[in-house]
Amino acid sequence: AEKRYVAEDGMSFGVGDESGYLYSALCRAATEEEAAPLAAKLAREKDIREAKKRVREIARKIQAEGEYPAGAHDPEGERLFDTQNIYGGGDWFVVGPEWIWFVENNGSDGGDWSRNNVRTGGAGAVGRRVPFDAALAGELRELQERIKEGF
Numbered sequence: 001a002e003k004r005y006v007a008e009d010g011m012s013f014g015v016g017d018e019s020g021y022l023y024s025a026l027c028r029a030a031t032e033e034e035a036a037p038l039a040a041k042l043a044r045e046k047d048i049r050e051a052k053k054r055v056r057e058i059a060r061k062i063q064a065e066g067e068y069p070a071g072a073h074d075p076e077g078e079r080l081f082d083t084q085n086i087y088g089g090g091d092w093f094v095v096g097p098e099w100i101w102f103v104e105n106n107g108s109d110g111g112d113w114s115r116n117n118v119r120t121g122g123a124g125a126v127g128r129r130v131p132f133d134a135a136l137a138g139e140l141r142e143l144q145e146r147i148k149e150g151f
Helices: 032-065 134-148
Strands: 002-006 020-024 078-080 091-095 099-105 125-131
Touching: 032 091, 032 099, 032 125, 032 134, 078 134, 091 134, 099 134
Parallel strands: none
Antiparallel strands: 002 020, 078 091, 091 099, 099 125
16 A cells, blocks of 8 residues: 655645645455464454354244243243343243243333243243253253353
8 A cells, every 4th residue: 555645736626735645555366374364353253143043943833832831930940042131031942951932022011911931020921842852952962062262
C-alpha cells in the first residue's frame, strides 16, 4: 500500500483545499498459511451453526411428539442449553434417568400460565418429554460441547 500527496490537483472541485492524498494498494491472494486462521474460524462457525440447527430440530421433535404430562413437575437430571432468564423466557433440555424433557419458560407477562406444568421458581414453564434414549442423550451432550467450545 502507498499514499501520495498531490499538492494541486483540484480534488475538491472548489470546496476547501486544492490538495490531498491518493491511496493505492496492490492485492494478491493469500497463501494457504496466511488463510489458515480465517479458514479455521469459518469452519468452526459453520460447525456451530449446524449444531444449533440440530438442537432446534430435536426441540421441535420433542414438542411435536413428546408427552405433555399434567400437573406440576420438577424434571430431574442434567440441564443442557439453558437460556432461562428472569423475564420468564428461555428454554432448556433436561436429560434424566427416565425422561428427556424440552422445557420452554412461560412466565412472562401476558403468557398463558395455565398451560405450565414445570416448576421454575417463577410462574412456571411448559414441558414436554420423551422416554430416555441413550443415543439422543449422547447427541445432546455432544452438541452442547460443540457449541460451548465456540465461545
